[in-house]
Each structure stands twice: as C-alpha cells, then as structure tokens.
Amino acid sequence: MIDEELVQLLTPEGERVSHPDYQSTLGGDEIFGFFRDMAIVRRLCNESTSLQRQGQLALWAPVQGQEAAQIGAGRALAPMDFTFPSYREHGIAWCRGVPPEDMLRIFRAVSNGGWDPQKYRHSVPTVVLGNQALHAVGYAMGVQRDGAEEAVMTFFGDGASSQGDVLESFVWAASFNAPVVFFCQNNQWGISTPSSLQSKVPLFRRARGFGFPGVRVDGNDVLAVHEVTKRALENARLGGGPTLIEAYTYRMGAHTTSDDPTRYRIDAEVEVWKHRDPIERVKSLLVHEYGFKTKDFDEVGDEADVMALKLREDVLAMGRPDPITMFDDVYAAPHPLIDEGRREMIELGISGGSR
Amino acid sequence: MIDEELVQLLTPEGERVSHPDYQSTLGGDEIFGFFRDMAIVRRLCNESTSLQRQGQLALWAPVQGQEAAQIGAGRALAPMDFTFPSYREHGIAWCRGVPPEDMLRIFRAVSNGGWDPQKYRHSVPTVVLGNQALHAVGYAMGVQRDGAEEAVMTFFGDGASSQGDVLESFVWAASFNAPVVFFCQNNQWGISTPSSLQSKVPLFRRARGFGFPGVRVDGNDVLAVHEVTKRALENARLGGGPTLIEAYTYRMGAHTTSDDPTRYRIDAEVEVWKHRDPIERVKSLLVHEYGFKTKDFDEVGDEADVMALKLREDVLAMGRPDPITMFDDVYAAPHPLIDEGRREMIELGISGGSR
Amino acid sequence: MATTTMTMAKALNDGLRRAMEKNKKVLLMGEDIGKLGGVFRITDGLQKDFGEDRVIDAPLAESAIVGTAVGLAIRGYRTVCEIQFDGFVYPAFDQIVSQVAKLHKRSDGSYTMGLVIRIPFQGGIGAIEHHSESPEAYFAQTAGLRVVSCSTPNDAYWMIQQAIEHDDPIIFCEPKSRYWEKGEVDLDTPPHGLFDAVVRREGSDVTVIGYGSSVKTILRAADTAAAENLSIEVIDARSIAPLDLGPMIKSVEKTGRLVVVQEAPNTASVGSEIVTELTERCFYSLRAPGIRVSGYHVPYPPSRIEDEYRPNVDRILDAVDRVMGFES
C-alpha cells in the first residue's frame, strides 16, 4: 500500500503524514465525531449480522472495513446534495440520517427499498450493479438545469466498475460536465472476483481517459477520504465537473451472510488488512494527538449499544406486511390489473384487504 | 491537425514526415497497391451512391474520406486474422476479398448479411452500435485457447465509442489480454452528433485508463495507418494484448443516403477536409517519389470502371428473394413455428414454396 | 372546434411543442434530436426554440439516455426520450425493466417515474435490419410500465401530451410507416383518454383488433370485406398495456368472432394476451377461436420481402374467412 498515487493523511498506526495536495484542517471534536460515526456503523453492522444469524433477517451485506471510506465521504456531503448508493452503503445512509431500522427493511425482506429517498436525499438501494451511476448523472443534469449549487454522489464497487452503465455514466458526466462525484469503493473483491480481474491498472486512472480527474485515496483513512471527497464535491458544486474517487479499502467480512469467503481468499490477506483497521487508526490519533480517554470511547460504545438495542427491537417489531401491499405504488394512477389483483387476493381470503 | 500525439508519415501535401516510433518500409509498388485499393473502393462507393439515387438500393453508407483508414488497416491484416466490422467498412471488406456485390446485398435489402463471414474471415455487418466489439474479444479469447498466432480486429465509430458494449469490451480485452485490435474511425460525426459530444478528450486516450495502449493516427494517411495497425496486430498475435487505434479522419459524405448533413454541419468544415483527401496525398507521393505516371493512375481508373460496371450489373440482377427464404437459417434444427410459417405462406399462395 | 390537417410527424412535433410550452420541466433527449430534428424530424425546430438544455442531443448510448432520464425524473423533470429505432431500445432494456418500471414501487411512491420513451416501431419503410421491429410485448409484460400506440395524427397529437402529463412511465410506440400520412387534428379537445380503446368502424360479423400501423390495414380489409357483404368491426387498442377490454368485450359479445392483428410474432405477444383475455371473458359468445394475424416467427426479414412478413389485407381477410367458416 506504499503507493505514490494514494492519498493518505493518516498511517495505519495513526500517525499523520503530509500530502502535497491535501491536508486536514479538522479539529479533535470533528475527528472524534467521525470516530463515533464509524463505531456506531460498525456496531450496526455487527448487530445486523447477529440478527441475520438468528433468523431475523433474510440477508445482510456487511460493511466492516469500509467505515472510513463511507463516513469520510458521507460527512463531506452538504444537506442539499443527493446520493445514489449501491446496497452496502450503510455508512452513507447513516450520514444522510436514514434511521437504522429503515436500512434493514430490505434485509428483513419486508420492503424493496426501506426509506423515503426524497426525504433523506439518499436514494433507495440499487441492487443491479451500476444502474445507479446513470441516475446520479441524470439527477446532476437536473441540478445544472436548476442552476443549483448542489453536488450528486454515487457509490459503486470495484466489481460494478466493469458494467456498461458505469462506463457510460463516465461518458455522460464528462460530456455534460455534470456535478457528480463517482465514489468507487475498491474493497478488493466482488463476491469471489478479485478486483484485479476488473482492471489490471488502478481503477481511478480510468477517469482520465474519459476526460475528468480520478483520485485514489486510502479508503481506510477517514481524514484523507474526507478531504478528497470534500474537494471533489466542492468542485462539482462550482461547475468543475465530475471526479472519480477510488477508495482503496477492504471488505473484511463476507460479501453477504450467504457468502463463504474461505472458498476463494486466504486468511493471510485478511490478517494484513486487520492491521489497517479504519477505526483503530483514528482512535490512536485521538488518543495521542488530542488526548481523548478510554471514557470518551466507552461513551460511544454505550451509545452504540443503545442504538443496537433499539435497532433489534425495531426489527423484531417489523411484522410481515399484508400481502395486499404488493399492489401499492406499482403505478401512480389507477390500473385495471392492480385492481383485479387486489380483488382476487381479497376473494381468495389471502388478505383482508385492509390497508 | 497539428498534433503531437497524431502519428503521421505523409502530410496532406504528400510529403513524408518522420516519426520517432513509426516508419514505413514499403516500396512504390506496395504503395501503389494501396492507391489502387483506395481508388477502387471510392469508385465502389460512388457507384453505390448512384445506384441508390436511381432507386436500385434502399440505402447506402458512403465511406468517402475514410479510404486510407480502411485500406491502411485492411492491408495490415494477415489472411488468418478475423475482423468484426460495423456497417461502413466497405474498404475492409474489399481487403478481405468480399465480392463487391455481396457488400451491397444488405443495401439492396435482399439480405441482412450478404456474404459468408467464415469464408472471408470477415463478419457480417453489425448495425447495433458496438455489439461487434464484444464478439471480437470473444473470438480473440478463442484464438488464445487454440494457441493460434492470429489477431482479431474490430471496427467502430466515434459515436459507438460511447456504448456500454464497446467500453465493456475494453475491460475484457484488458483482463484477458486478448489478441484484439480496436480500430475506431473517428470521422468526426455520428450522424449529426459531433465527436466532441462523445468525448472531450482525444478518444485514443481512453485505452490507457483500461490498461492498454491507445494510438491516434492520421486516418487520411494510408502509410501511417498501415504501420500503426501492423504493429498493433503483430503485438496482439505475439501475446502483447489489445491496442486501441483511433484513426482521425472525416466522413466526407452524408451519414447515409437518407441523411442531410447540411442541417448540422457547415460547408467550410468539409472544405478543410477536402484538402486532406487520403487518395490525393498518396498519389502525389507516388508521382514525386516513385515516378508513377498519369497512365498508371488511368489504368486503375479503368479497372475501377470495370468493377463498377460489373457491380451495377450484379446488383440489377439481384431479384427479390422468394419470401419463403425468410424461414431459412432462423434455426439450425427443425422448429415447429418455422414449419407452420412455411406452410401458411404456401397455402396463402405468397410463395410457391420452391427453394 | 379548431381542426387542421397534418401528418402524424407534424402532429407529434406540435404535441411535443405544446407540452414543452405548458410545463418547463419537460425535456426531450435522444440521438440527433437537436439540429437534425431526429432522423424522422419529429423534434424539428424544437431545440432552436427551447434551447439545448431542454432538447438534449445525447451521446450514443441508449442505456444512458434512459438511465439519466430516471435521474432527471427523480429531480422533478419529465423527460421524453427518443429511441432512434425500435431495434435500438434493447441496450436500455435493463434500465427500463429494473429501474423505470420498479422505482416508484421501490421508493414506496416517493419517486414519480414520469417519463416517456418514444419508439418509432413496426416496419413498412423499406429499412435495413433492426429498424422495423415490434418490441411492444416485452414492455407490456413488465409490471410498472404502460404501453400505448397512436394510429392517427389526432391521436398522436393528443396522446403524446397525455403521456407526458401522466405520472407513470410510458412506452410510446409510434407507427413509423404512418408518420407521413395526413389526418385531421382537433386542436382543442382530446378525442379520448390515453388508455381507451376505440371502435374505428362498426360492424357485426367479426371483431378485428389492432394498433399502430395495423389499424389502417385492418380498415382497408374491412372495406374489401364490406364489398362482399361481410361486416367487420375494427377496434384500435391504442393502449397496449393495460388493455382497455371494455369495448373489446362488447364487440366480441356482439360479433362472436375475433381476429387480432399485429406485426410482432405470435409467441407470448400482445395478440396472445388479447385473445386469452377475451376468450376468458366472452367464452360463451365466441363462435370460433380468436385468431392472430402476426409477423412470422423469424427475425424481421430484408425489407424487399417485408410485405410478406407484415400482416396485409389478404392475410387479415384470410383469418376473417377462417373465423367465419369455423362453424359452417
């Protein structure tokens, strides 16, 4: 990971390094805020994993290892910015204010979305790899037409970077100089596919060939991610056009709870990345540079426990939806086949038809 | 067009220029051969345009202005190489030995293809922009598996370069180090769309971001195109992987005979490019450096006339296919709906059922 | 009632213009739709009048045209996408089926997917491959979409405006072979609702249903049949999905005989759907099975033989004869 092209402001040991183009001007409290976010998101992830193991969720997509990438990016967003995630952006959703229980609706298989995307300015999860990148560009074209000083950010993985939709979104973003930031979390894997199969050269370089800048940032360094993202978003808001950020990070866990990574990757690799834990390094900085104490961290732990407990309660309280809700919001206007389906379901006694 | 990144060996005036990486070692006869090819292809194109005007073709896609790009590339191919064209590669088809009348079957609307692609090792035209790029990469993966020293070349335009399929083909070619050469004829236009809308930066640079080399060559300089293509093909055959060649050229005519370019481009632009005519410059070289005479060129003119006359005769002789042929070769094996269709057509007296 | 005569192409152009005047959020996007006015000139002059920000020349990538229209819809814009030809809609299929059709539902109604995808469809213009296809069934099948088709200039003028105003995503199929035919357009009042089937000609012996370019062919067949004292009722489905079954049921209950005409091949087609639904609903009225007159089960043929592929008057009359002769 010693890489000239990699923007890093904090070593895995939590020591600051200087960078010619980027420096962090954040104070201790702000950095502590990032720590708190990351710790809570990790707790949320662990709780969800255990909920899944206990049969309370159909599936879970762990984010462990990618907390710095997501919190660094998520905290760089302005309230009016709009974000288009993939399915693993729990940290971004957290920053956007999406209630944790809403993030879990899709995984409890009671919803295909889970929250009101217009309310949080954070789109519903996109499961089809790469589709969302085009939505982000289109939304950004709308921002341009409104003359608004807003940025749009979209998230996808190293695997999704091979999809035509992501690549076309690069073409369009460049052509229209759209205010969009492409945030690629290169977590080294797409299920069992190593990122080296998607690209033989660092992914961030792809942007340049489309006519806009690409940056590789240490995705486990929350300060670096934050600075790089903030700069890219500001640039977009001010009419500077798109940027591709490759956050070089690692998926510490399985692809999802259905996955068995031991079939395709070696423990040693995971071990190496354990030493680059995104939370540990910022904790170390907070202790050594800003004098934060065990008590301070413990308080966050307590807060995370409260969140997790509430999350668990909320999830357990999520009942099975009335089947007749499958007919809601398919169309905005009345539709005969929807009416017919509802009627049949009531006649068959499958649903009481209450709504 | 004064561009450091542009490989040029012959100026528009027909004077040689040196290039650090490429030089032509061809003799006068070989260069005259290129002239002959270009002149015949231009004649073929003109004859086809007039056939279309006379109502003998449904459509024609002129290649005028792009003869050097296609002959330079086409003559760099080895017999065993395989090529995947778009719909405007009449010059490539010529080099592959496809009979001119076969090239016109699709435009006379009597076939959706026109020739036996396996026989000429030149695929049938692909009308859906970019689809063929993936076929080329797949074919090249087959070449690899056969351990054969063959190269594959595929052709597409500046417009098609925005399609997901072309971009995915870059990903795959790089991942598998496929022996494929991407030949992009940037003729400045995709119907009415200027190439600047497809990319704000020179198209050839796109390759680098995918991890393989891109070269921009003066597409109106047959010597330069030939050298650049020959090198790329050799590199592919020897396991060096893919290359993107951007042949910087110009579509002198309309997109097709259905198009009216006066609606979207100014005459002055066409005038500029007239001075860069690909045939004139090589003719000038042949006269001044190799002493070819008017007579030599006239002979080629005569040959072209003979070709054109035969083409016209062949086209006029192409009758309307028996409608029942629409059922041929839809499936390789028997299929009940094909049988049913044939039967119905015979019963309705639409076809005598002869075949 | 202010009426005027114009081609379907002009009617669409005027309809788009009126929709853009009414609502500043209406955008057009597609390949070559600006200076060129589209290969069929449907958007002729609109970029000049509404600017490049509202009439957007697209880089050549259909998935991106539809995918960015989705993002624009989320931002509150209404984009009318032009797909240059039917055969080029497939690169956008994923965005249409997985996103356009499903995002209103996935967002529990938060996103309005107000967008229109215009597709010049069906054959008959002597074009090369991929320029004459009938992809409507792919979309009709997909829950979350609506599919309509116009068959007259008046319908074209009004339906495009109604489609743009509608909050659901609409696949708008334009019978390209009819673009240059003229008809009366009523500039004041829409003739029908967007999703209404319409009886184009009353008759008593056989119901023949079609849409798009087929409607006129059916009307011609009805003329011929009338000369032989056979009375054909002609219904223009207009809305391909959902089907407006009411007028169709009424007609089949009257005639007892059904023929459906379409250019798409039979298998799992809109024709199959119409026959199945009407058979289920008019079982006792039907005196013969419903029959489809369709394109054959082959890739669209070279256009020199397209007239033998597309349902023509002869094939329609043959089918009519078959349903008439069924009991006798």
Next chain:
Amino acid sequence: MATTTMTMAKALNDGLRRAMEKNKKVLLMGEDIGKLGGVFRITDGLQKDFGEDRVIDAPLAESAIVGTAVGLAIRGYRTVCEIQFDGFVYPAFDQIVSQVAKLHKRSDGSYTMGLVIRIPFQGGIGAIEHHSESPEAYFAQTAGLRVVSCSTPNDAYWMIQQAIEHDDPIIFCEPKSRYWEKGEVDLDTPPHGLFDAVVRREGSDVTVIGYGSSVKTILRAADTAAAENLSIEVIDARSIAPLDLGPMIKSVEKTGRLVVVQEAPNTASVGSEIVTELTERCFYSLRAPGIRVSGYHVPYPPSRIEDEYRPNVDRILDAVDRVMGFES
C-alpha cells in the same frame, strides 16, 4: 439402468462435467463460477478439474459475458454462460435479442450460435429484489431463441447436456427453489427429447400445465384434488419455446379443461401463449376457457410475502374449481 439419487444442483454439475468431458470445445463462463463454484455451487469443482481456460471467471458485466460467448461461438466454442440471477440477465438483453438470436440467420447459416445461457429463475428462496424473476416470456417471444426449463434432477442432468449439444442458442431456465431437492437420475438414457412436453401425472377432469418450480406445486395440488375425487392431468411443458403442443392438445381433448400455471405475470406471457394455442386447436373440446394462475402484475414483492405472489396449491385449486364450475 444405472440410477442414482441426487439434488438438481448436483445433477446440473454432473451434466456440465459430462458435457465438458465429451467435448473439449465446451466452456463455462460466468460471475464467481470458478473457485466459488457459483453462488449456487452449480459449477463446483469444475474449474479445478478443467482449468481456468475452460471455466472462466468473468468480470462483472453480463452484456460482455453473452457478447464474448457469441465471439467464442463464431470461433467454434460452445459456451455455457451462467447468469447469476434472473434479474441480472437484462444488461445482456441486447446481445441476446439482436445478436444471439439473429446471427445464424444474418450469416445465412454460416455461424452456428451454439451457446447456452443458464438462468436460475423463479422465486421461493426468500431473496431480495431482482433474485426471483421469471423472464422466460421475453425470450420465448424472440425468434431465433429456444427456451427450456427443467423440473427434476433427471431432466436437469440430461437437458443441460442436450442443450449444450444443440446447435441453436438456448435459454436454460433453472428453478432455483428446486436446486436442493433430490430425485432419481438415470445416468444411461435421456428420459425425453429436449423439446418434449411430458405428462407427469395422468388425469381426466382438468389439464394443468406448468414448468420449472410450478410442476411440483401442481403435482401437490393434484394430490389434494384427488382426495376430493377430482382427477388432474399434470403436464410439464419443459420446452417453453417452442411449445410441444402435441401432448397438450391430446390432454385437453380428453379433459376439456385447461389451467396454466406460471410465476410470471399474465400479460403477454407463456401462459397466454399456451391458452391461445390450445384454444385455437381444441376449441370444440374446451368446456371452459383456459385460465392462467400467475404472479400478479407487480414487481416481485419483498420475499416475506412472496408466497402470496407465487401460484400456490390454493390458487391452483381455486382455478381448477373455476374451470370445473364453468358449465354447471
């Protein structure tokens, strides 16, 4: 006769293995099919045994998976593409519809499009969105393709081999909810031709036709009905396109009543096609209209309520009651 008991997943794995042993030109390509053996482990161990050149882990792009398989077919290879889930086949739709389906024709037979696209389809495994779809009608509609589905391990074992040997492109739909159910596999003799419909249970009162995961559900419904002295004949269509109408006609002529079961929604579906074809061919035999039991016209719902979306025994029996009660 050497028979053995195994799951459908294992049967597919063995079938693929045997096809690869027989013909060196057979390749597998797909996402995660190598070391992982595919998310369903259908290709488990095959990369280890046949190498990375024959079992190709693909970068994540479905259009490229199918598009390169086309190129490989032109070079003389037979590629079995694995699409990870039904909902991810749409990015490849353009290549499938415009190239795979049409290149044999376009090349006047010069190109053999021998390739198989395996799609784990239908729902029932409690998955999130896009993992439970039934896209078969999109492909059935497309001239140039063939579409088949297996419903038992024995069929899975043989049909995959038959599909790979066949010279036309085949969309191979695997009912993922049945992957882990066991059944007898005859290792010596294929039970049927690839395109044969098969009567799975004889009966006299109603013909019920389905395919894939529905077959077992229908058989269960038939058991229940038998307890009430209602005799259901169950037909497994197996070949979705082309349909093998012979056994279906024979059955409907016998029973006079028809129900078709599918997980896809009704509109322009394979169910509509079966009903239309059989109505046309058995008009006088039918004592009630053919009825479809299908998924509802909505995006596949969150899986906590998928059992109410997918046709189940109750809904099938309700439809059977309806066709039985039609005349009484």
